[in-house]
Amino acid sequence: MAEFLDDFLFTYQNLVYSLGVNGLLALSIYVVLAVGQLSIGQAAFMGLGAYVSALLTVKLGVAFPLVLLAAMITPALAALVVGAPTLRLSGVYLALATIGLGEVQRIVFINAEFTGGALGLSGIPTRGGLISIYGSLALALVAFVCVARSKIGRAMEAMREDELAAGALGVDLPAYKLGALVVSAMLAGLAGALNAHVSSFISPNDYGFDAAVTILSFALLGGIGSPFGPVLGAFILTLLPEVLRPLADYKTVVNGAIIVVAVIFMPRGLLAWRMGRAGAAFRRPK
Amino acid sequence: MSAPSLEIAQLTVRFGGLAAVDDVSFAVAPGRVHGLIGPNGAGKTTLFNLVCGLVAPTSGAIRLDGQRIDALPSWGRSKLGLARTFQNIRMFNDMSVLETVMTGMHAGLAESLPAVLLRLPSFRRAERAALEKAWELIDFVGLADAAQRRSGDLPYGDQRRLEIARALACEPRLLLLDEPAAGMNPSETHALEELLERLKGRGVTMLLVEHDMHFVMRLCDEITVLNFGRKIAQGAPVDVRADPAVVEAYLGAKVARSLEAPR
Ligand SMILES: Nc1ncnc2c1ncn2[C@@H]1O[C@H](COP(=O)(O)OP(=O)(O)OP(=O)(O)O)[C@@H](O)[C@H]1O
Ligand SMILES: [Mg+2]
Numbered sequence: 062m063a064e065f066l067d068d069f070l071f072t073y074q075n076l077v078y079s080l081g082v083n084g085l086l087a088l089s090i091y092v093v094l095a096v097g098q099l100s101i102g103q104a105a106f107m108g109l110g111a112y113v114s115a116l117l118t119v120k121l122g123v124a125f126p127l128v129l130l131a132a133m134i135t136p137a138l139a140a141l142v143v144g145a146p147t148l149r150l151s152g153v154y155l156a157l158a159t160i161g162l163g164e165v166q167r168i169v170f171i172n173a174e175f176t177g178g179a180l181g182l183s184g185i186p187t188r189g190g191l192i193s194i195y196g197s198l199a200l201a202l203v204a205f206v207c208v209a210r211s212k213i214g215r216a217m218e219a220m221r222e223d224e225l226a227a228g229a230l231g232v233d234l235p236a237y238k239l240g241a242l243v244v245s246a247m248l249a250g251l252a253g254a255l256n257a258h259v260s261s262f263i264s265p266n267d268y269g270f271d272a273a274v275t276i277l278s279f280a281l282l283g284g285i286g287s288p289f290g291p292v293l294g295a296f297i298l299t300l301l302p303e304v305l306r307p308l309a310d311y312k313t314v315v316n317g318a319i320i321v322v323a324v325i326f327m328p329r330g331l332l333a334w335r336m337g338r339a340g341a342a343f344r345r346p347k
Numbered sequence: 348m349s350a351p352s353l354e355i356a357q358l359t360v361r362f363g364g365l366a367a368v369d370d371v372s373f374a375v376a377p378g379r380v381h382g383l384i385g386p387n388g389a390g391k392t393t394l395f396n397l398v399c400g401l402v403a404p405t406s407g408a409i410r411l412d413g414q415r416i417d418a419l420p421s422w423g424r425s426k427l428g429l430a431r432t433f434q435n436i437r438m439f440n441d442m443s444v445l446e447t448v449m450t451g452m453h454a455g456l457a458e459s460l461p462a463v464l465l466r467l468p469s470f471r472r473a474e475r476a477a478l479e480k481a482w483e484l485i486d487f488v489g490l491a492d493a494a495q496r497r498s499g500d501l502p503y504g505d506q507r508r509l510e511i512a513r514a515l516a517c518e519p520r521l522l523l524l525d526e527p528a529a530g531m532n533p534s535e536t537h538a539l540e541e542l543l544e545r546l547k548g549r550g551v552t553m554l555l556v557e558h559d560m561h562f563v564m565r566l567c568d569e570i571t572v573l574n575f576g577r578k579i580a581q582g583a584p585v586d587v588r589a590d591p592a593v594v595e596a597y598l599g600a601k602v603a604r605s606l607e608a609p610r
Contacts, residue, residue, distance in 0.1 A: 212477075
């Protein structure tokens with residue numbers, strides 16, 4: 062059994078890492094969508110985390126826990142800078158600003174000397190691995206479930222159902238939107254750092270618009286009724302290309318077709334199930 | 348004398364060329380039910396939106412318990428004890444009736460993020476208390492049988508009562524009701540009137556917009572009449588319904604006469 066597991070891990074190591082990393086990325090877009098906002102900046106936040114962490118490890122030899130911390134704080138600051146002015150405006154501005162952030166960042170990474178230019182950074186030593194990745198994913202999931210089942214979760218759902226009514230009931234809309242974006246950036250940065258330290262190589266084009274859309278599609282496919290939906294979406298969209306590999310040239314077409322069909326027939330996502338919480342299915346107290 | 352619960356002073360808002368609310372002033376004393384009536388498009392809902400912070404005034408002042416609130420965002424005003432219902436119902440469709448009411452308690456619920464994440468006893472206590480209070484409120488508005496139903500699936504009249512329960516959940520000092528009886532059948536309207544009477548008995552201050560004149564005249568202590576954004580009359584129900592300007596602009600002679608005789 063143990064031997065089989067070792068063989069399996071050896072063959073599919075990268076896939077197993079990707080599943081966990083993409084699960085984290087799915088949760089990072091989930092927090093933003095859960096308050097009714099749209100960000101196309103998850104890949105940029107991820108890239109920031111990846112570059113900051115790789116540089117700290119490679120150039121300065123900083124300890125891994127501190128590297129992870131920096132990989133979360135840096136994108137959080139970027140989220141504050143991008144989010145604070147745009148979240149007071151209507152939803153589209155955040156989406157536009159985060160696309161802008163991604164592009165600016167890509168150009169900086171390509172042109173700056175110390176980030177390795179278009180070739181990116183290579184020779185990043187392996188750190189973390191399975192335990193860090195799946196530990197982070199599990200912790201994040203538990204935290205989101207706790208939050209969803211509290212007044213914060215109710216406020217978030219109220220905001221995405223009817224922002225105006227939520228505000229009139231006392232929900233501090235800018236604080237919630239900014240809070241969600243910052244948490245989202247931290248998670249994406251963490252995912253970027255964990256990923257960089259298991260793949261040894263990162264390049265500016267890994268974190269472009271394509272990646273941002275892929276991350277968004279995790280949540281759209283899985284549904285945002287609970288934090289489990291986006292993670293399921295990420296797992297499916299990560300596994301699908303592998304499963305379809307025998308189809309060779311038709312792989313991308315079939316992959317795309319499956320996503321389109323799922324979104325058309327299940328507009329609320331594959332996992333439409335909604336997070337239960339106090340008052341949702343409780344018996345009357347005696 | 349204590350400050351009025353709500354005081355509106357020379358309040359004006361312009362949408363382009365249209366003065367939707369035009370130099371309106373009035374005050375609502377604590378514990379009273381104040382009616383706001385007038386023809387369609389008179390500016391009643393706009394005035395509500397001004398009071399609760401969804402529309403910014405062009406000029407004028409709004410005070411809640413003597414404190415200026417016109418610069419605060421809507422959530423800041425809610426924290427000071429202002430709650431409202433909407434003319435076009437605004438439901439959180441996927442929430443159960445109980446959850447919807449608990450959402451209304453947002454500002455008053457002490458649940459810190461660490462307590463939430465660690466599910467500390469303080470969090471559990473707060474949730475349990477909130478759930479109990481939600482049960483009381485849906486009992487009070489007569490929705491206990493629908494407690495676990497999806498809010499969006501309730502019939503229209505029940506959704507209006509749920510909006511009232513959700514607004515009451517924050518224990519407001521002032522409750523704004525925008526056409527609570529709209530779309531209700533006579534028996535539902537009757538139940539609503541009885542509900543508002545009970546609220547009044549509890550001392551809740553209310554500002555009420557409603558087109559059902561019998562309802563308004565019976566419930567309100569005082570009435571302000573708007574027409575094209577301007578205040579054209581104010582006073583006790585008996586005086587307002589006899590006011591020629593009000594009869595001409597809004598009530599019409601027939602309704603005015605029917606209001607003379609108690610139904
Ligand atoms: N945001 C807005 N922008 C432009 N015009 C508006 C806006 N809100 C309201 N109005 C206009 O202001 C006027 C007053 O509208 P309001 O909804 O306050 O009337 P009302 O007295 O509530 O009427 P009803 O009895 O039909 O509900 C109307 O002419 C309306 O078209
Ligand atoms: Mg109106």
